[in-house]
Amino acid sequence: MDRTAGEGRIARRFAALKAQGRGALVTFLSAYDPDRKTSMDLLRGLPGAGADLIEIGMPFSDPMADGPSVQRAGQRGLKAGVTMAGTLAMVRDLRAEDDATPVILMGYLNPILAYGEERFCTDAAASGVDGLIVVDMPPEEAGILAPHAARHGLDIIRLVAPTSDAARLPVVLNASSGFVYYVAITGITGTRSADPAALARAIPPIREHTGLPICIGFGIRTPEQAAHAARVSDGAVVGSALCDALAASLDEQGRAKPDTVRVVLDAVRALAEAVRA
Template sequence: MSRIAARFAALKHEGRGALVTYLSGYDPDPATSLAILRGLPGAGADVIEVGVPFTDPMADGPSIQRAGLRALKAGATLDGVLALVRDFRKENAATPVVLMGYYNPILSYGVDAFCNDAAASGVDGLIVVDVPPEEADEIEPQAKANGLDLIRLVAPTTDDARLPRVLAATTGFVYYVAITGITGTRSATTADLAAALPRIRPHTDLPVCVGFGIRTPEQAAEAARIADGAVVGTALVDALAASLDAEGRAKPDTVRKVLDQVRALAEAVRGVPSAA
């Protein structure tokens, strides 16, 4: 059983949803990024998404775009992000790690080499935003051969005809995008969240996690209650950015402030039983 499957099975046994956290690798520098990464499980993150910085992040809003620029300025590369995961795995063998990013850096790295190195580094799954199921042959065989889950985004605009095809090409968990548009531009409403499950459940037995627009502990709790998990990214990226100095450098309390935000989210998520 993969780490992702094992984690969701354990959470289902506990009767609660997952807290999935997102932060960009190397933001604002490699040492701070690693310190936060190492602290996330203890703060309550059940699954960790690590963003791979890219110069043209089409699905990301201003906050994550700025995080990517800080990371690139700090020297972020795909190989460097894999090194972060390897360092994380020296102390944590249980928490699932998912890389989220775009196809161009993978193509430049070499798809075969990337999937092999990602698995060897301790990566469990991939979210490649700009590779739809129709183009899955670009990476799916290599990912499958290396035991990497390919997690797909399902949006409110994914129509009923295409939905089964997207879900059939998904492994690990389903990432339901609660809002239309890019990350961090507006918050999800209760209606946004409630719309997620009825369309998806008939087509898959995979866990469903809700993201894009989940910013507060209350929203995270509601998403985890109606689905199998809540994905929080922009709110954590904003907490990190607010902790930096005027030059964008980490301050002594940067790691603590980010992890405190995670603890508040985890407390809310763990305080509600999951209807899923």
């Protein structure tokens, strides 16, 4: 059944969190990192560990906005045989036991085009995906995907950079739904930490142009940084730090060890406790 973008799980989750008086913890991990079973175990465990929304990376061979940590996570997923169909199957498996936690797919346009943009939106919605972050698809070029996404109730979540000025902001935000992803640093993911004072200054001008929730990502690594980001905005997105925690738990051959899932979920719990404090 077709849904209406902006009226699904993402909107309900942010409304519930607003009623609780706190921001969201949004977690990112790449699909099939380091293998399908471990990735699926992590996905199932994230809500219980405190993730309010889940981003799943769609690994791609040329991830131009990803820093080293997320690139390596994607490479492990590709080595493990990840496919678009396999990623969607993971979401379906999650939905068999969790119909509430919003799931966003994050990645690049090329794999979507290879799958077929209309088919992708149809299958993503049927699998239980709620939103899409397509890093290399600016609003001016979104016509290839946006109509299919809207028809199937998939939110297209836009990235707003520190360099987005007053003229650019309305262009980006008018094409957004779900929430707005504020990129806290210029450059690729996970390479620098966000400046707390700069974040506090950056969010109010964005609110002048949108009523959507705003989440801060790129450069949010520690529980303290996540807590600050969730206070000055509506949520903190943490990805590289979780990819690093996962990588550090693997054996010398890059395989999961018995404590890999626990290590990563413990890191999520620490972030969640700080955001909720």
